Amino acid sequence: MQNAISYRIADFLKKFPPFSYLTLKVLQEFSQEITIVHKEKNDVIFESEEKPHPHFYVVNKGAINLIKKDEGITIDICDEGDVFGLRPLMANENYRLEAKAQEESILYAIPIELFRPYSKVNASIGNFLVESFASNTRNPYSKSHKGQLLGDTVKFNPNNSGSRLLDVQLVEYSKSIISSSPGTKIKNIAQKMTKKEVGAMLIEKDELPVGIITDKDLRNKVATGEVSITGKAKHIMSSPLITYPRKLTVTQAQMAMMKSNISHLVLTEDGTTNTKAIGILSKHDVMVSLGNNPAVFVKAIKRAQSVDEIKPIRKGITNLLKGYLEQNLPMALTSKIISELNDACIKQIVALSLAKMENPPSAVFAWLAMGSQGRSEQLLHTDQDNALIFENVAKSQLEETRSYFLDLAKKVTAGLNHIGYEYCPADMMASNKKWCLSLDEFKKETKSWITNPGPDEILLSSIFFDYNRAYGDKELVDNLSEHIFETVSKYPIFLAHLASGALQNPSPTGFFRQFLVEQDGEHKDFFDLKRRALMPLIDAARVLTLSHNMTGISNTWERYERLAQLEPNNSEQYLSCSYASKALLKFRTRQGLLNNDTGRFISLEKLSKEERIKLKRTFSTIKDIQEVLSLRFMTSRVS
Template sequence: MKNTIALRIADFLKNHPPFDVLSKEQLLEVSSRVQVLYFEKNKVIFNENDEGHNQFYVVHKGAVALQKRKNGDFITIDNCDEGDIFGLRPLIARENYVIKAVTREESILYGIPLDVFDPIVKKNLKVGNFIIESFASNTENPYSEEHRKKLYTENGIDVAISSSTDLYDLQPARYVKNVITCTRDDKTRDVALLMREKNIGSVVVTEGDIPVGIVTDRDLKNKVVTGDYPIDTPISNIMTSPVICYPKNITIAQAQIAMMKYKIGHLCITKDGTPKSRLVGFISEHDITVSQGNNPSVLMKAIKRASRTKHLKRIHEKIMILLQGYIRQDIPLTHISRIITELNDATIKRCIELSLKKMPESPPVKFAWLSLGSQGRKEQLLHTDQDNAIVFENAPADKLEEIKTYFLALAKKVTKRLNTLGYEYCPADMMASNPRWCLSLDEWKTQFTQWIAEPGEDEILLCSIFFDFDISYGDSTLTDDLSRHIFEKTGQNTYFFAMLGKSVLQNPSPLGFFRQFLVEQNGEYKDFFDLKKRAITPITDAGRVLILSHQVPHINNTAERFEKLAELEPENKQLYLSCSYTSKALSKFRTKHGLMHNDSGRYIELSALSKEEKMKLKRCFKTIREIQELIKMRYKLTSFI
């Protein structure tokens, strides 16, 4: 007799991570052991210092607040609603609870027994990682390596993930989906004619969509042309069998190794990766060779050799394919950023070189092309609008306008090429082609001095863009001199840092009232979440003001800034490392959704997010709230937030 209660529980759990990755048998086993619990509003589920329960909890209906003691009172650090899990400490740390869980409203909870779930965690890395991330979210500690080790290595399981220095090999291999097939009873003559008609070198032999063999032009030469078999023999006598099959997520490295191992030039892609399931694609040695065009080193060489903008455009399209592959393979963002940034910088540099060749004469003085904003921070992965500037060597007053006219003409050519590649013109015209942002070194020093001395709202906004500059081409002595000037003028200017700190607080923590994200209230993106404004900008601005206050030059990347701050302020190490994690997580989240929707990834439709994605965002928002609180106290900005 079926356990209908267990089936109903399983039906609920399967829609929420990490239960959504369990097998049907595992899900039913867990569901049959679940304890259904009812709590009235404001009832304590467990208290601080209580001995750990023999189960953790899933909210079926209602809401639960997780609270932590601070200055003698309990403050809410997280709110759990339908599908959220909490109370994980007994599963991970085998310690007493350090927080309090209390219902916010009438609630029904599912108690998941530790003894039935613990073996699943040990065997399924994806489930274990989700549990760790959920635990980190509940405890405001995204860096849970200590607990990760407790969860896995105490039981002898090695969860170290090896990283490949050749990330190209980790890209998914591209395969042909429209596979030409025949049956084993077809005559060899007919198959040969089919190959000529389709201009292909191989055909897959199938039985009811199941691959049973492969015939190549080499088979025809070696077995038919030689006279070993007549031209009318069934193709089953000619084909190579059995076939070697893989699932569709096979990487380039795996495909290459398989072909070398079995001494073959073709692989079949089937639904489950076995020869007993439906054929969905086909990979040839030639496909692998062609796909090497997306190798970073190959792309870099191609960029340097490109002689026209249209060549660079094709290469840049391949860079986006490379980025998509990295995101799909879940490569760490640090590696992705380094590679994509280097390729983007090389592209910008090549655009400048090609534009210089089109100028009537060489530059009259030394100059440097500055990339600003996200590109200056080495965080620009998707196509966004251009932010750039030019600084050129000081010159006599009577030559200044002539020199500036030259560089404005150069900038116009460069920005036009970048626009052709997909980088939109800046709506605010913050580009080197604007006379305001094409200045001599002394003019730039005067400009920065004014912004720092009189930091109004407009000046602070400009500082947030122009302080994050990076040289993409030209003489680095100019940019080094400008950096020294900025640090000299900021120095111990507490009022300037307070104004920068104030800008960090302009966008409060993205979580509004209980269980709600702050979304746009009107306009084109009404009811969408502005990821850049509400999350990325606050964490970026916070990193900038803090690293400037420590007078640390040459670190523009937000994640790297916080990692450096963790060294400089050991007492805030955990928070700063959480900020570094948050910066990378938000950037990867934006990139993933930008690629998915072919846009900048700035605006997110919340209804389209999975429970897991919302959980990760909530964890990031907690860190933003904490760093804003630190800045508010450090710069005595008590009238904000």
């Protein structure tokens, strides 16, 4: 006779991952071992630091709050189909959060030991559980989370491991290896582990790894009396070893540990036991790495209910940036990640500011990030450059509409200032009525710059034309972009003026290729990295982008990479510019983090000889691209 209850459980679970990856027949058999748990409102399922249960949970009906008890913060709310309580399955550690019923709820308790084999042999299940556990997202494939790990512009594909940031973030591991030989007495092994305060001992033969002994081995094999403490290491060591190469990502490490049900991985020079060990990775190391995962930051930002909650997260993002630079991740990837996190902060601050307004907006609008943030190149805390564009309204409603958005913009810019972004000294912010305009007003303004390009208009264009939509209506922004490109195509003389403006930034070097430093003022004898090195490359890319009617790309090195495709004869030069712009931004970021400032002004005395050489290598590229501008746009005619 069929078990009607287990069949109903199977039919329910089949709708939701990771159970949807199992066949219905397997699910029906599996569901016979599932326990149904009923909880009243405010009942506790498990408490923080409670020992792990022998099962994890799925919500059938109701809602469960996951609470960070020491801070009294609700981290997540799980509802129908959501999985929670995965820590016993993934890490075999005490619970970090408290789970409490928000309302009367029915849960399915899934036996861990019964489910573990499926997670090992089915990659889809394993990936789902790792993503859920690693990002604290109870269902990363749900409609509210799918594709949102990095914001709206980065898509998450569960079938493509290369698309997840957990797959590019390297784990930090212990490089201090404590080792012994297979013939070492177990007693000596235990004493050495205690003295060195380590949880694992590597066993090596002929300087190559052959096994590992962990605290668990000592408990399960020696303390139980199975093996005498006077025995030898080879009698209790885990062998053959599971080894991996040094560049191991968070996801790879978690999957490896889960697959083999182990707590330590040995890293070797080539990932095999045929080369020397270079480090040992523990579950604790993995958990530390997860604390600085961008997906965790994005979720925390979106959950923030006040600007005060975002401020410490922003500091965490800076620590993440430091880690990426230390790991020497590609600058393009680092910049993309940090810019997405910055955008997430802006979006949440705009949303929080809207919630403070007495009424909702009467017109569609968009918040524009300009300058370095618009180019996805603002890695350090610099000043704000932003604008607000709203849809066209009747003339009689224009000032009232603008007044509303100015009030909103003041709240947003104040919020950005609170989390670390200084107010723009030139007041190029949406809280200034000059930068809070309707679509038609912005069209009129930008057309005026293009058709009457004086020094001020060129300066404004060089800042504004690098905008990027951070929040709001996409069509508004696309409409404005189309207008700008169409107008530029009708008035090509503007490009000559813009190119001439780009050549105003002074050369990085003087006689004998010596650095040209500031001659007076607050930064006397310092080298201005932004004005003399970065800006010439940024300005040149902008002019060339406009000349090719290149839409949708605002990032400097991506512009040069696209130019290399459009002009194959000049590809080598453009790719050199792309490399130089990334190298200079990385250099500025390192200097800013080192000196706790914007990294713009550099003390040459503090640079090593190698750093000076690397800087100078980019200068010839700057000179070459400025010559291209001068010849192509005949800037001498407009000088």
